[in-house]
Amino acid sequence: MKGKILIVDDDDLVRATLSHILIAADYEVTEAANGEEGLLKYEDGNFDLVITDILMPQKEGIETIQELRAIGRAIKIIAISGGDRTGNKMYLQMAEKLGADGVLSKPIRRQDLLAKIEAVLKV
Secondary structure (H helix, E strand, O other): OOOEEEEEOOOHHHHHHHHHHHHHOOOEEEEEOOHHHHHHHHHHOOOOEEEEEOOOOOOOHHHHHHHHHHHOOOOEEEEEEOHHHHOOHHHHHHHHHOOOOEEEEOOOOHHHHHHHHHHHHOO
16 A cells, blocks of 8 residues: 545545545545545544645635644645636645645546655655
């Protein structure tokens, strides 16, 4: 196993797709449907990386990133969002300024996801 990754996204299909890619690449994956659930699961696990969507109900990604950083552990974070497709590219820029180690725009290609993870985790 290469590492433990927590995926936080409100879209079931996105979570399932990312999980499938990561499990096939030998990562252990846990899923959460929003930032609140993600933070609870983060506290219960020993994750190497959190991949979080930006726009979600209950607790959006920017707030989730800020709370993860406030916990104080050196967790690696990749923020994902619809990017140019939905006109919210500024959210990814904001995520980087607030502590994301990397960003990806949806739709996410398999090779881009794995390359970004390797770069962030320095695998």
